[in-house]
Amino acid sequence: MYHNSTNNQQHTESQSEGRFSRPSIPSRINHERRARKVFFFITLTPIILLVGIIIALVIRTWPILEKYPLKELLLGTVWKPQKGLFGFFPFISGTLWVTLVGIIIAVPPCIFTAIYLSEYARQITRTIAKPLLDLLAAIPSVVYGVWGLVAIVPLIGNHISPFLGKYLGFIPLFSSENPTGYSILAGGIVLAVMIAPFIISIIFEVLSTVPKGVREANLALGATRWQTVHAVVLPKVIPGIGAGIVLGATRALGETMAVLMVAGNVVQVPVSIFDAAYPLPALIANNYGEMMSIPLYDAALMGAALLLLIVILLFNIISNLILKGILKRSWG
Amino acid sequence: MGLKKHWQRRHVVEAIFKYVMLISFVLVLACLGYILWTVFSKGLPSLTWAMISQTPKGGYYLGKEGGILNAILGSLYLAMGGTLLAVLIGLPIALYLQTYLRKSHWGKFIRISLDILWGIPSIVYGAFGFSVMLAVGMRSSLLGGIIVLALLELPIMVRAMDEVLQQMPKDLEHAALAIGATKLEVALKIVVRQMMSGIISAILLAFGRGIGDAASVLFTAGYTDRVPTSLTNPAASLPLAIFFQLSTPFPEVQQRAYASALVLTIIVLAVSLGSRWLSVRLSKYSIK
Amino acid sequence: MNSHIQVKNLNVFYGKSQALKNINLEIPRNQITVIMGPSGCGKTTLLKSFNRFIELDEMTRISGQVKVDEQDIYARDIDVTEVRKTIGLLSQRPYPLPMSIYENVAHGLRMHRMKKGKNEFDQAVQHYLQVAGLWDEVKDRLHEPATSLSIGQQQRLCLARGLAIEPEIILGDEPTSALDPISSQHIEKILMSLKKDYTIVVVTHILRQAKRLADYVIFMYLGEVVEAGTAQQIFEDPQMERTKGYLSGQF
Structure with missing residues (x-):
């Protein structure tokens, strides 16, 4: 058979x-x-690469994770590698400060610009705006750093910081004891401009998933354009806008050179937007030269990279999944 | 019947928001203008022919003679090598995604991992590259920089290509399949030719990102005052040249940093505008 | 004839092509006017020029006048939102707003500050849902999202939503084209019952629907009005060759 x-x-x-x-x-x-x-x-390369990056950084970080408890590393405030003290908290808080200030500055104008381009602007304006935003996104971060150094740092040091310090200095957030201008605010402003084209284009894309008919249904009831945006368009896209902002935040979290050049890089836990900050990426970039000469220093710096990576991966995956869902709905 | 306009609250709100939006939009564009103006006005006065035609001589970083040719060439080598390598890996991925994985779960998975890779900051790529190079006993070199830049550019390039290939007219593809071509032949011969302009602008996009990146080459390519002559030499790069010159306490050297920033900006602008121009020009030759 | 809308020398250009050519019309009050003609003849363009929706597309240019009760709605001092409040639109496909059934009806009232307090809103919502023949089907689920309704129900909800802001004129742009026959019949019945209070203008390419609904008929072809008159005149004794041809099913 x-x-x-x-x-x-x-x-x-x-x-x-x-x-x-x-x-x-x-x-x-x-x-x-x-x-x-x-x-x-x-x-398969992208997947291998992704896994490879994680594994490599975990292996390189392992020695320090073995020696110190995680809590001590993350919440410790003393950074003296020569004495074996690796407290990341100043850098973590510096990263969060700069990112938060950047996002707060960037988000309102970005949302309004995206709504303007999507709901109000004429076609010709959109056609011109697109390449200009692409250009803004294409400028290298070092050039942003130069701009920050030349234009923003003096502006803060000479004008904004003395002014706000004088009138609002009683609030710790605005107290200005650092006269140089190298500060969280400088880093935040530079970051805000850097992530703006990115956030604008995501929000614009999300807005264009709302069907024209829904807008017209509301306009037909005698609504103004803003009433339509407010009542009909925005409620549908809030999650998408949120995801766009989070994606923008992940860009800001990892940005190195521009922030490194303007944020001041002082190891401290900042309290005011005029204080200097020392974000994680700046820590890694500034000290890679001597990291092999002190025990565990290299593991600590790789740990900083790993920490950055984990936070960014987390935010990234969540917001990417949200955006995928939204943008797919419009294809169907 | 009251069709005439009475200024109600909602009209005021409408006007306010319209102006707020317009101001936001102008503000964003003004930032672009301000950045370009800063770079040009600071950089032009100190940009000389010597700067872009000579390598640093002794005492350059104290304000003596020389130029940044090492960094310009180093950056071009790094970015071109990185982009070439990224194309070799990225184009097959983009074609495979479009040819075989258009709607599948695998395709979705790979696309998401590309998006995630795209979001990983360049300093992490640098740290990763550095630890791998350490493990295999490689020194910081042109080759190391090229590999890391290729990895950094890969997700940007593939995502851009993937979007371009999605625009491929299905009729043309089906017509080719119908006359007996295999899927892969269609991908390589028809899709690539038809979508050439978009593919090139995706490549240029990645090139622009690569040439401007500092944090990844900081670890992997090193820095030197000489122009690299082999893949195992360390290589200077423009972003790092800018950074190092700015870190010196001498105003003359800092002036040169501005000029270097201008050179980098001009390269990036040229690439960005060039890709736009190319895609307009080349798309004339493909079937719409 | 007691006309509600008068159109004088209306020309609409879309880019370089002319979509409407020198239209002159009067649309009678409290009747159903049907605009018919083959597809692409400009009937929807004409309808959309009545509530200034034509302006939403930046490619269009308009000249001439559309007068509602002797007032040119394209005049400079006219508030376009008031025009659209006075002239409601029922679109080809129902587009419920992204909110509950109740809120869909209450939304316009709230926007125009026409009612105060929960009681007034509740009454108005119930009233207009009843007018649109939807109340009995939805009264127990008023706070569910409007998208949970069937397409036919959604279209009646859109009608209720439009009626709630007390327009004088209702425009229908092929309002039954996305619906099943039973829902279509339902919409037609409601429109018939509304004509005593409203001026209704409906665009359709379905001849039988036109015959069922129309008191007054406008026949268009290639951007021009070929013939306009009472339903009796047009259907029983058309004057123009094109109209005769269309009615006998030539195109």
Whole structure:
């Protein structure tokens, strides 16, 4: 029986080959199969890379994780690598401060600009705005740093900080004891401009998922444009806007050079927006030179990178999933 | 019947928001203008021919003679090598995603991992590259920088290509399939040719990102005053040249940092505008 | 004829092409006027020029006048939101607002500050849902999202929503084209019952629907009005060759 059936199969195969194929086709199909396999393995690169980055950083961080409890590392405020004290808290709080200030400055104008472009602007304005925003996004972070150094730091040091310090200085948030201008606010302003084109384009994309008909339904009731945006468009896209802002925040969290150049880099837990801050990426970039000369220093710096990576991955995955859901709905 | 306009509260609100939006929009554009103005006005006065045609001579960082040719060439080598490597990996991925994984779970998974990779900051890429190089005993070099830049550019490039390839007219693809081409032949011969302009602008986008990046090459490419002559030499880069020159206490050197920033900005602007121009020009030759 | 809307020398250009050519019309008060014609003849464009929706597309240019009760709605001192409040629109597909059934009806009232207090709102919502023949179906689920309704119910909800802000004129842009036959019939019945209080203008390409609804008929072809008159005149004794051709099903 068994023998018979195999025979049969062979028979049909050879028959089908005889009927349907010219000599070149089997080799072309084999070729296709082989090439497909190669392509498949190349396509795995992103996943391998992602896993590889995580594993490499975990391995490099491991020595310090073994030696100190996590809580001590994350909440410790003393950073003296020579004495074996690795308290990350000043850097963590510096990162959060700069990012938060950047987001707070960026979000209102970004939302309004995106709404303007999506709901009010004429087609020609949109056509002009797109490449300009792309340009803003293309400027390298070092150039942003130069701009911050030349334009923003003196502005804060000479004008904003003395002014706000004089009138609002009694609030710790605005007290200005640092006259240089290298500050959280400087980092925040530079970050805000850097992430603006990014946030604007995400919000714009999210807004364009709202069907035209819904807007028109409300306009037909005699609504003004803003009433339509407020009552009909925004409620539908709040999660998308939130995801866009979080994605913008992850950009800000990891930004290195521009912030490094304007934030002051003093190891302290800041309390005022005019204080200097020392964010995690700046810590890594500034000290990579000597990290092999002090025990555990390299593990500590790689740990900083790992910490950054984990936080960013978390935010990134959540907001990407939210955005995927929203943007897909519009395709369907 | 009262069709005439009476200024009600909602009209006032409408006007206020309209102006707030317009001001926001102008503010964002003004920032772009301000940045470009700063870079040009600070950089132009100290930009000389010597700066872009010479390598640093002895005492350059004290304000003596020389230029940043090492950084300009280093950056071009790094970004070109990185982009080339990224194309070699990225184009097959983009084609595979479009040809075989258009709607599948696998495709979704890979696209999400690309999005996530795109969000990982360059300093993390740098740290990763550095730890891998340490593990395999590689010194900071042009090659190391090229590899890390390629990884950094990969997600940007593939996502951009993926979006471009989605615009591929299905009829054309089906027509080619119908005359007996295999899926892969269609992808390589027809899709690539048809979508050339978009693919090139995706490549240029990634190139622009690569040439401006500092944090990743800081760890992996090193820095040197000489122009690299082999892949194992360390290589300077423009972003780092700007950073290091600014860190010196000498105003003359800082002036040169501004000029270097201008050079970098001009390269990036040229790439950005060039890709736009190319995609307009090349799209004339493809079937719409 | 007691006309509610008068159109004088109306021209609409879309980019370089002319969508409406020198339209002159009068639309009678408290009757159902049906605009018919083959697709692409400009009937929807004409309808949308009545509530200034035509302006939403920045490519369009308009010249001429559309007068509602002797007032040109395109005049400079006119408030477009008041125009659209006075002239309601029932669109091709129902687009419920992203809120509850109740809120869909109450939304316009709130926007125009027409009612005060929960009681007045409740009454108004109930009244207009009854007018649209939807009350009995939704009275127990008023606070569910409007998208949970069937398409036919959604279209009646949109009608209730439009009626709630007390318009004088109702425009219908092929209002039954997305609906099943039973829902269509339902909408038609409601429109018939509304004409004693409202001026109604409906665009349709379905001849039988036009015959069922129309008191007054406008027949359009290629951006021009070929013929306009009472239903009796047009359906029983059309004057123009094109109208005769259309009515006999030639195109």
